[in-house]
Amino acid sequence: MVTDRPIVVAGAGAIGCFVGGMLAVGGRRVALLVRPRVKTEIERFGLLLTDFDGSEKKLGAGQLALSEDPSIFHSAGTVLVTVKSADTADVADQIAQHAPQDAVIVSLQNGVGNVAALRDRLGGRCVLAGMVPFNVIAMGEGRFHRSTSGDIHVEADEANTAAVLSVPGLTMRASRDITGVQWGKLIINLNNALSALSDMPLAAQLASREWRRLFADQMAEGLAAMKAAGITPVSATPIPPRWTPTLLRLPDTVFNAILGRTMKIDPEARSSMWQDLKLGRKTEIDYLQGAIIALAERNGVDVPLSRRIVALIREAESAGKGPPRLTPQQIRGGGPAG
Numbered sequence: 001m002v003t004d005r006p007i008v009v010a011g012a013g014a015i016g017c018f019v020g021g022m023l024a025v026g027g028r029r030v031a032l033l034v035r036p037r038v039k040t041e042i043e044r045f046g047l048l049l050t051d052f053d054g055s056e057k058k059l060g061a062g063q064l065a066l067s068e069d070p071s072i073f074h075s076a077g078t079v080l081v082t083v084k085s086a087d088t089a090d091v092a093d094q095i096a097q098h099a100p101q102d103a104v105i106v107s108l109q110n111g112v113g114n115v116a117a118l119r120d121r122l123g124g125r126c127v128l129a130g131m132v133p134f135n136v137i138a139m140g141e142g143r144f145h146r147s148t149s150g151d152i153h154v155e156a157d158e159a160n161t162a163a164v165l166s167v168p169g170l171t172m173r174a175s176r177d178i179t180g181v182q183w184g185k186l187i188i189n190l191n192n193a194l195s196a197l198s199d200m201p202l203a204a205q206l207a208s209r210e211w212r213r214l215f216a217d218q219m220a221e222g223l224a225a226m227k228a229a230g231i232t233p234v235s236a237t238p239i240p241p242r243w244t245p246t247l248l249r250l251p252d253t254v255f256n257a258i259l260g261r262t263m264k265i266d267p268e269a270r271s272s273m274w275q276d277l278k279l280g281r282k283t284e285i286d287y288l289q290g291a292i293i294a295l296a297e298r299n300g301v302d303v304p305l306s307r308r309i310v311a312l313i314r315e316a317e318s319a320g321k322g323p324p325r326l327t328p329q330q331i332r333g334g335g336p337a338g
């Protein structure tokens, strides 16, 4: 890692603006590769980074470099990849063309395939996997809100990239089993689709046992597919993935007491997939439930609920009317997608 050179965020939206902004507040030189609309927003309002604990940080537009031109990678020491999974290949090509050969590339994306896609196109460069456990919502007018707790995990390396990138308020932990951590996150991300289909904030959804049971049933399918493939998912919380379906099915009072001890989640929290449907964007469903279905197919495991949820998300994407507000019963069957 080249520490005296800028950290360039490749594709700054919710995660990229929050993480890049926190690093800049922490005194790092940060540059954001952004779309013109995000550039205009930050130039006009600056960045306001708010947190579930009520704290906030302000940053003027002049405290970061902003550009829609990939030549912004030219002096990067570190590149943080924060585009949606479908854009990974394109952004990798831009990094390959413009970033120095010795820049360290860190994927902060969900899903389990982005690092392989980056390594394929960035042969010979140092590409590290990462996992962001917390949720960030783009609230508009330059405000990015972190609505749940947790530290970022970064694949352990000799240069200790995780420690070098940590600043007050944004801790990155080195992980020796980042593949397990990414599969563990994928299991949690199966709820993204339920949050998008329900149009409910995450806290309200998790407060409902009916929604938790649906999440647990989907998670059980995913865990069965992983077990058949010999994959051991690792949790970012003290609760092992194999216990999570049982925990989700518990009565509200017991569940709330355990959740309250393991993570903070505020009423604003909404999954990134909910944000995608809300804005009429294509979702990452193929990289989340899609990864489970592919694994299940290869290992002879049946995952009907995951298939049904993919169909419902595809239907919502094509309808282009935002989150369809389905009930758990409609999602389980008898709803619009056959």
Ligand SMILES: NC(=O)C1=CN([C@@H]2O[C@H](COP(=O)(O)OP(=O)(O)OC[C@H]3O[C@@H](n4cnc5c(N)ncnc54)[C@H](OP(=O)(O)O)[C@@H]3O)[C@@H](O)[C@H]2O)C=CC1
Binding pocket: 010, 011, 012, 013, 014, 015, 016, 033, 034, 035, 038, 068, 082, 083, 084, 085, 087, 090, 091, 094, 108, 109, 110, 111, 132, 133, 134, 135, 136, 137, 138, 271, 272, 281, 284
């Ligand atoms: N939001 C969250 O709470 C969390 C998200 N994640 C993961 O992090 C990743 C990023 O998610 P999120 O921040 O929500 O996504 P966003 O869509 O908010 O941000 C990605 C941004 O990158 C832009 N972009 C894509 N390609 C380029 C390019 N070549 N040049 C410049 N800009 C580009 C997109 O623009 P455009 O839309 O115009 O293509 C968009 O503005 C995903 O894998 C997600 O699953 C992980 C944990 C939590």
Ligand SMILES: CC(C)(CO)C(=O)C(=O)O
Binding pocket: 110, 132, 133, 134, 135, 136, 148, 188, 189, 191, 192, 270, 271, 272, 273
């Ligand atoms: C909400 C969270 C943090 C977990 O599902 C997430 O990863 C996302 O929104 O994509």
